[in-house]
Amino acid sequence: MSAVLNCNISFIGGGNMAQALIGGLIARGLPPTRITVSDPVEQVRDLLKEKDVHVTEDNLAAIADADIVVFAVKPQVLAQVLRPLHGQFEDKLVISIVAGAEIATISELLRTERVVRVMPNTPALVQTGAHGLYATEQVNSTDRELASQVLAATGLTIWVNSDAQIDAVTAVSGSGPAYFFYLMESMIRAGKNLGLDEKVATALTLQTALGAAQMAITSSNTPAELRKNVTSPNGTTQAAIEVFDHAQISQNIQAALAAAKTRSQELAQELSDSI
Numbered sequence: 586m587s588a589v590l591n592c593n594i595s596f597i598g599g600g601n602m603a604q605a606l607i608g609g610l611i612a613r614g615l616p617p618t619r620i621t622v623s624d625p626v627e628q629v630r631d632l633l634k635e636k637d638v639h640v641t642e643d644n645l646a647a648i649a650d651a652d653i654v655v656f657a658v659k660p661q662v663l664a665q666v667l668r669p670l671h672g673q674f675e676d677k678l679v680i681s682i683v684a685g686a687e688i689a690t691i692s693e694l695l696r697t698e699r700v701v702r703v704m705p706n707t708p709a710l711v712q713t714g715a716h717g718l719y720a721t722e723q724v725n726s727t728d729r730e731l732a733s734q735v736l737a738a739t740g741l742t743i744w745v746n747s748d749a750q751i752d753a754v755t756a757v758s759g760s761g762p763a764y765f766f767y768l769m770e771s772m773i774r775a776g777k778n779l780g781l782d783e784k785v786a787t788a789l790t791l792q793t794a795l796g797a798a799q800m801a802i803t804s805s806n807t808p809a810e811l812r813k814n815v816t817s818p819n820g821t822t823q824a825a826i827e828v829f830d831h832a833q834i835s836q837n838i839q840a841a842l843a844a845a846k847t848r849s850q851e852l853a854q855e856l857s858d859s860i
Contacts (some may be wrong), residue, residue, distance in 0.1 A: 588727075590615050595647045597631050597666060599624035599640075599655035602682055605709045607636060607657065609738030618760060623647035644670060648677065653731060656681045656691075660852070664860045667694035669769065675701065676729045680735060684755075685852040687748045688721055690860060698723035701732040704754045705739070707762050714740030715761075717754030752853070756845035764841070797855035 594610065596603045600621040611617055617637040623631055623644045630640040641647050644666065654677050658666050663683055674697035681691050682703045682743050691700050701724060704717040716736040721730060729744070736742045745754060769790050776786025801808050815820045829835070 589653075589731055590809065592652040592731065593619050593621070593650050594735070595621040595623070595651035596657055597623050597644055597647065598659075599626075599629045599706075600657060601710060602705055603655065603657040605739050605844045606657075606735065606829055607633070607638060607713075609709075609712055610735065611636065613738050621647045621651065623801045650675060651677055653680060653735065655680045655735065656683055656686075658683060660685050660856050661853065664694065667691065668676060670695060672696045678724075678731055680732050684759075685849065685856045687857060688719070688855050689748075690743065690857050694860065699728060700724070701728070702748065702751060704731070704751050704759045705736070705756050709739035712739050715739060716742050716756040717751055717758065718744050719751050748853075749850075750857070752829075752846045752849040756841075756842040756851040759849075760845050764838075765794065 590680045591615075592615075594615070596607065603622065607620055607622070610620065618639070620636075620638040621641065622630070622633050622638055623641050623646075623797075624633070625642050626677065630642070635641050639647075648670065654674070656679065658661075660683055671694065674695050675785070677697070677699065678784070679695060679697060679700045680703060681688075681700060682705050683691075686702070688700050688702050691702070692698050698721065701718055701720045703719075705716050706716070708714045716739075718729075718732060718736065720732070724732075733742045733744075741787070743754075745751060753831075771785055772790045772793075773783065777783055777787065781789075797811075800811060804811060806814070812826075818828055
C-alpha cells in the first residue's frame with residue numbers, strides 16, 4: 586500500500602463508488618490533501634469537502650497534478666467527459682470503473698494506453714467489494730500494483746486476462762450481490778409464510794448469509810463440500826435441496842449468469858457505437 590500513499594489521486598465523478606474508494610484510501614493512510622474530486626453536483630462537492638479533499642467542477646484542473654486519475658462517471662456521459670481531456674495523460678495512470686467502457690474506447694478518447702479497467706461491486710461501499718481488473722500489455726507491473734492498491738482499499742482485487750473476461754466478472758460479482766439479495770428476499774418471505782415474525786426471519790436470514798460466506802472464505806473445503814457436510818441423509822436440508830434440484834435451480838443460475846454476461850457485451854458494444 587505504501588506506493589499509492591505517495592501519489593496524487595484525482596476522481597472524475599464523486600458518486601457512491603468514488604466515495605467508497607476515497608474513504609478506504611484515507612482509512613489506509615492516504616492524506617486527504619492528495620485527493621482531488623471533480624463533480625458537477627454542488628451537493629456532492631459539499632459532502633466531499635467534509636472529508637477534507639480538494640473539490641472542483643473543472644475536470645482539467647482536477648487532473649493537472651494527478652499521478653492517478655479514476656474515472657467514475659455514468660457510461661452515457663463518458664464521451665463528453667473524456668473528449669476535452671484528450672492528450673492530457675502522458676504521465677498519468679488511468680483507472681476506469683465506468684460500466685461497459687472497454688479499454689480501446691477509453692484509450693482512443695484520451696490518447697493514452699496506461700489504462701486499467703475495473704468492474705467493482707456495491708459491497709465496496711462497506712469495504713468488502715470484489716473487483717475484477719484488466720489492463721493491456723502496455724500497462725507495466727508498477728502501474729498494475731498501483732491500481733491494485735487503489736482498489737484494495739475497498740475489497741478483493743482479481744486480475745483477469747481480457748476485456749471479454751470483464752464481462753464474465755460483471756455476471757459473477759458485478760451483478761452478484763443482487764442474486765444474494767434475491768435469495769435473502771425469498772428466504773425471508775418463506776420464513777414469514779412458515780409463521781415467523783418478519784424481523785425474526787430477516788435477522789436469521791442475514792446472519793445465516795454472513796455466516797455461510799465466512800465459513801466458505803475461511804474453510805479449506807469447497808462450497809460444494811460444505812453443502813454436503815450439512816446435508817444429512819433423509820434430513821431437513823436434503824428435503825430442501827431436492828426441491829431446488831427438481832426446479833433445476835443450479836441450471837437456472839448458469840443461464841442467468843450467461844444472460845448477464847451477454848447483456849454486458851451488448852452494453853459495451855452500444856457504448857462503443859455511440860462514441
